Each structure stands twice: as structure tokens, then as C-alpha cells.
Amino acid sequence: MPNNGRNPMTINDLRKEVEAWRKQKPVNESVLLFLKSPVDRAGALIFFVILVLTLVFVPVFELIRLVILRPIFSLFHTIVVLIAAIFLRITARPLIRLGIKAIKNKEQKRFSRFFYTHFPGFLRFFVRCFGPSLKFYLKIDTKDVRSIGKFQEWVDDTLGVEGIWVESDVNRAVRRETWCPFAGREIPYVSGAGQESRVSNPGESLKSDGTEFCSYFMAGWLNDFVRYCNPEFEIAPVNRMIPKGDEFCEFIWRRKNAW
Amino acid sequence: MNILISYYSRTGHTAELALLLAEEFMARGHSVDFEKIETVEVDHHWPILWRTQWYWGSLALGILSNTYRQYFIKNYKIPEVDLKPLVHPDVAKYDRICIGSPKHTILPCAIERYLRQIEGLKNKKVGYFATWAGPPLKYFEVEHLFRPAADRLERRGARLVSILALSSMYHEYQIMFIFRFLSRLRFGQPVENFSVYSEYGKNNRKLFCDELILGESDIKESKGWRRSYDGTGIPAVATASPLTTLQFVRRGYNRYVLKKPKPPFKKSDSQI
Numbered sequence: 001m002p003n004n005g006r007n008p009m010t011i012n013d014l015r016k017e018v019e020a021w022r023k024q025k026p027v028n029e030s031v032l033l034f035l036k037s038p039v040d041r042a043g044a045l046i047f048f049v050i051l052v053l054t055l056v057f058v059p060v061f062e063l064i065r066l067v068i069l070r071p072i073f074s075l076f077h078t079i080v081v082l083i084a085a086i087f088l089r090i091t092a093r094p095l096i097r098l099g100i101k102a103i104k105n106k107e108q109k110r111f112s113r114f115f116y117t118h119f120p121g122f123l124r125f126f127v128r129c130f131g132p133s134l135k136f137y138l139k140i141d142t143k144d145v146r147s148i149g150k151f152q153e154w155v156d157d158t159l160g161v162e163g164i165w166v167e168s169d170v171n172r173a174v175r176r177e178t179w180c181p182f183a184g185r186e187i188p189y190v191s192g193a194g195q196e197s198r199v200s201n202p203g204e205s206l207k208s209d210g211t212e213f214c215s216y217f218m219a220g221w222l223n224d225f226v227r228y229c230n231p232e233f234e235i236a237p238v239n240r241m242i243p244k245g246d247e248f249c250e251f252i253w254r255r256k257n258a259w
Numbered sequence: 260m261n262i263l264i265s266y267y268s269r270t271g272h273t274a275e276l277a278l279l280l281a282e283e284f285m286a287r288g289h290s291v292d293f294e295k296i297e298t299v300e301v302d303h304h305w306p307i308l309w310r311t312q313w314y315w316g317s318l319a320l321g322i323l324s325n326t327y328r329q330y331f332i333k334n335y336k337i338p339e340v341d342l343k344p345l346v347h348p349d350v351a352k353y354d355r356i357c358i359g360s361p362k363h364t365i366l367p368c369a370i371e372r373y374l375r376q377i378e379g380l381k382n383k384k385v386g387y388f389a390t391w392a393g394p395p396l397k398y399f400e401v402e403h404l405f406r407p408a409a410d411r412l413e414r415r416g417a418r419l420v421s422i423l424a425l426s427s428m429y430h431e432y433q434i435m436f437i438f439r440f441l442s443r444l445r446f447g448q449p450v451e452n453f454s455v456y457s458e459y460g461k462n463n464r465k466l467f468c469d470e471l472i473l474g475e476s477d478i479k480e481s482k483g484w485r486r487s488y489d490g491t492g493i494p495a496v497a498t499a500s501p502l503t504t505l506q507f508v509r510r511g512y513n514r515y516v517l518k519k520p521k522p523p524f525k526k527s528d529s530q531i
Contacts, residue, residue, distance in 0.1 A: 004344030004346060008292060008346050009293040010293070011282075013293075017274060018274055026270055026429055026431075027429070028428075028430065028435045029433050039305070040305075051312060057316065058316020059317070062317055143339075171378075259342075259376050
């Protein structure tokens with residue numbers, strides 16, 4: 001609905017509103033007169049107490065936080081993120097291979113079924129362990145979906161994926177991955193994909209369909225991180241992917257619900 | 260030119276300024292639409308103070324350190340409140356957008372949500388007008404409202420091209436006497452000289468409309484928040500650091516303790 005069911009306001013409406021307001025325009029009173037209602041007295045008392053406390057303690061806490069705690073936290077979170085990056089770098093290829101096999105054999109083999117069912121849980125565990133440090137390290141603003149999207153940038157930088165942001169708004173951000181080191185090797189693609197000419201030895205895995213790895217595991221992982229940062233946002237279902245024959249993989253970060 | 264005036268007004272003063280600006284735009288032949296920003300829950304004045312009073316301790320630290328104040332304004336997380344459905348949720352069809360609000364220590368929570376909620380802000384030129392109790396002090400007043408607004412607009416791809424801050428001569432907590440004192444202290448003028456209907460107010464309303472229609476300036480890049488303190492009739496002393504608020508202490512010390520003679524009065528450039 002274009003106007004959300006509300007009538008647009010005209011200048012005459014505003015004039016009437018202001019005219020009505022001018023007749024009973026609020027005026028300044030003495031502070032003592034202002035405190036005549038019990039609510040205002042209670043509010044003023046609470047405010048005064050908190051004001052004194054904040055004026056005394058907040059500068060002290062801020063100095064301690066900025067001079068002592070922040071450098072300590074920075075060091076700690078940087079080390080944790082470094083560990084996460086090394087872990088990801090080492091385990092990415094084997095996990096992707098396992099994931100592709102699990103997707104292919106999930107109906108037949110027990111281990112594949114187990115892996116297919118529980119791998120998202122493991123990725124969620126990763127987010128739970130490293131999420132706070134990544135949030136601190138990447139300086140993520142949880143109200144801004146583009147800022148949350150720095151996580152994908154970090155994953156890409158760690159794994160050697162190339163991509164660009166084509167949309168960067170606080171409510172919607174779109175990232176296109178133009179080069180993936182796994183596409184064509186671990187993750188097969190159909191003939192004619194944009195990246196095909198750049199891979200010399202595609203490997204045997206080309207015989208199976210691996211698009212589900214990105215659309216299910218990878219997008220699910222990103223979704224876990226988004227949900228951890230701000231449940232208002234989500235990753236849209238991934239439709240355009242290099243393994244499907246597109247020029248790029250497109251990840252859309254967006255608001256989940258209407259305002 | 261199509262102009263949208265969105266305003267959030269609790270006590271009615273910002274609505275009045277929105278009307279005056281709309282009349283100015285219409286007199287110049289532009290078409291104006293309105294968006295009245297309303298919160299879902301009625302804001303009583305104590306909850307508003309509750310949301311921002313934690314900030315006041317940092318504000319005290321900000322007087323001592325410019326660097327800390329800049330850091331804090333940049334990183335302070337402003338809480339949000341839910342808004343009633345907007346009449347114009349997509350502002351893409353408008354050439355210029357005017358946003359108006361009071362100042363609740365920093366950017367009001369309703370405006371924080373509004374700036375995140377509206378669509379179609381990309382490449383738009385925006386003007387921001389505000390009413391608050393005191394004079395347009397650079398630190399803690401102009402900077403605390405317009406800088407967060409400029410940051411948020413920049414993040415949405417829009418540009419803040421014009422600002423206007425006038426005194427409503429009213430404070431909900433009835434502490435106008437503080438602002439009267441500050442106005443005398445910093446500007447040497449009564450706060451009435453900065454009100455909506457003062458000479459300063461009239462001139463700056465026109466300037467605001469001119470700059471918004473022209474759309475060439477960039478408030479964030481100018482780094483001066485120029486017009487609000489360097490505009491008509493305001494001496495240049497307001498450009499000094501916040502510690503100059505305490506210059507009367509220094510003056511008294513020089514005069515009565517060190518027994519220095521009073522320096523001869525010199526007119527600043529803006530007064531000549």
C-alpha cells in the first residue's frame with residue numbers, strides 16, 4: 001500500500017495543527033513549579049541521582065575502558081580471530097570435500113547423512129565461539145547489514161575468494177563473488193560457467209552437483225552469523241551461482257520483515 | 260522541485276518551524292509534501308531522558324578532551340523507537356528532503372529509526388532543521404545533532420547540504436535559565452536573538468532554503484557547521500574550544516588575582 005493506509009498531510013492540515021498548538025503553546029515555568037506532580041518529583045530525583053553517579057563514575061570507567069581494557073580486549077580478540085582464520089584456512093578444503101560427498105550420498109551412506117545433518121550445527125558452533133571476537137575485530141555495527149556483511153569479506157579474504165559489493169545500504173547489501181578457488185575443483189559447475197575458462201584441471205568432482213554446498217551450508221553459516229548479530233536481518237536464498245553457470249555467486253543480505 | 264518535509268515534533272515547536280519552511284518553499288514555487296514522524300508509544304519526557312542520561316558522564320569527559328568527544332559522537336549507539344507506518348516510506352520521487360527534529364542530548368531515537376527506515380535516499384540532497392532550547396552552540400549542540408545525522412545520511416548514500424538550528428525558547432525540564440546564561444556567556448547576546456522569529460532566525464531560514472535548493476555544499480566536508488555559529492549576528496568567539504566556556508574564570512583570575520588591566524574591546528570580523 002503506497003501510503004501505508006494513512007492520509008497524506010497537506011500544508012493546510014499543518015497550518016491548522018500549528019494554529020491549534022499556538023493557542024495552548026507550552027511555556028517555561030520555574031523549576032520548583034514544574035515539580036508539582038509526584039511523577040515529575042520522582043523522575044527528577046531519579047535523574048538527579050543518576051546524573052551525579054554518571055558524572056562521577058562514567059568518566060572513570062571510560063578512562064579505564066579506553067586506556068586499559070580496550071587494548072587488552074583488542075589483543076585477545078585479534079588472537080582469537082587469527083586462530084579462527086588459521087582453522088578456516090586449514091580445514092576449508094577437506095570440509096568442502098566432505099560436504100560435497102555428504103550431499104551426494106546423504107540418502108545412501110550413514111556417515112554422509114550424519115555429516116549433512118550435523119555440519120550446520122558445527123558451523124553454528126563456530127559462530128558461537130568466534131562470533132564475539134569477529135564482531136569486535138571487524139567493528140561491526142549490528143544495525144547496518146552492510147557492516148554485518150564484513151564477515152563475508154573476512155571469510156573471502158581468508159579463503160581466497162574474490163568478490164565485490166554491488167549494493168551497500170543499511171537494510172540491503174548485495175555481494176557478488178566473481179572468483180572462487182573451490183568452484184571447478186571441490187565444487188563442480190555446469191559447462192559454460194563464467195569461471196570455467198580460468199580453471200585448467202577441473203578434477204573428477206565435476207560429475208556431481210555441488211551447488212547445494214553454497215546454498216545450504218555456506219548461506220546457512222552466513223545466516224547464523226547474521227542471526228547472531230541482529231535477528232532482523234537474513235541472507236536471501238542463493239539463486240545465482242558460478243557452479244550453476246552464472247558469472248558470479250550472488251549473496252543478498254537484507255531485512256527479514258517489513259518495518 | 261518536489262520537496263518532502265519530514266518532521267518529528269513533541270512539543271510543537273519543530274512543527275511550527277516546518278510550517279514556516281514549507282511556506283518559504285511554496286513562495287518560491289516548489290511543491291511540498293509532509294511526513295509527520297510519530298512514535299508508536301507516546302513519549303513521556305522522563306523516558307526520553309532515561310535513554311540518554313548515561314551519556315552525560317561522557318559529556319563531562321568530552322569537555323576535557325576533544326579527541327574523546329569526537330570518538331564518542333562517532334561511536335555512541337543511539338537507541339531506536341518504533342514508528343507508526345510512514346506515509347512516504349520511499350522518498351525516491353523527491354528532489355530534496357528536509358528532516359526536522361528537536362535535540363534529545365543527541366539525535367532523537369525516532370529520527371535514528373527514521374533514517375534507517377526510509378528507502379530511496381541514495382544520491383539525495385538533504386537538509387536538516389532543528390529547534391532546541393539554547394543558542395546554537397557548536398559543541399554539545401550543533402555537533403551532537405548534525406554530525407550523527409550527517410554520518411547516517413552518508414551511510415544511506417545521501418548528502419547533508421544544509422542545516423538550520425534555532426532556539427524554541429522552551430525546555431521541557433524547565434532549565435531555560437541555563438541556556439540563557441550560556442547564551443550570554445558564549446555569544447554575549449540573549450537567547451531570544453536566536454529564536455525562530457528573530458532576525459537571525461529569518462535570515463537563516465532563507466539561507467537554509469537557498470542552500471537546500473542549490474544543493475552544492477556538503478555540511479560534513481565543510482567541517483565547520485558554519486552557519487549555525489558563524490551566521491548573521493553571531494560573533495566568532497563561538498569557534499573556540501569548549502574550554503573557552505570557562506573563559507570568565509580566566510578573565511577573573513587575570514583581573515582580580517594577577518591585577519592585569521582590562522584589555523581594550525576589539526570587534527571581530529563578523530561584527531564589523
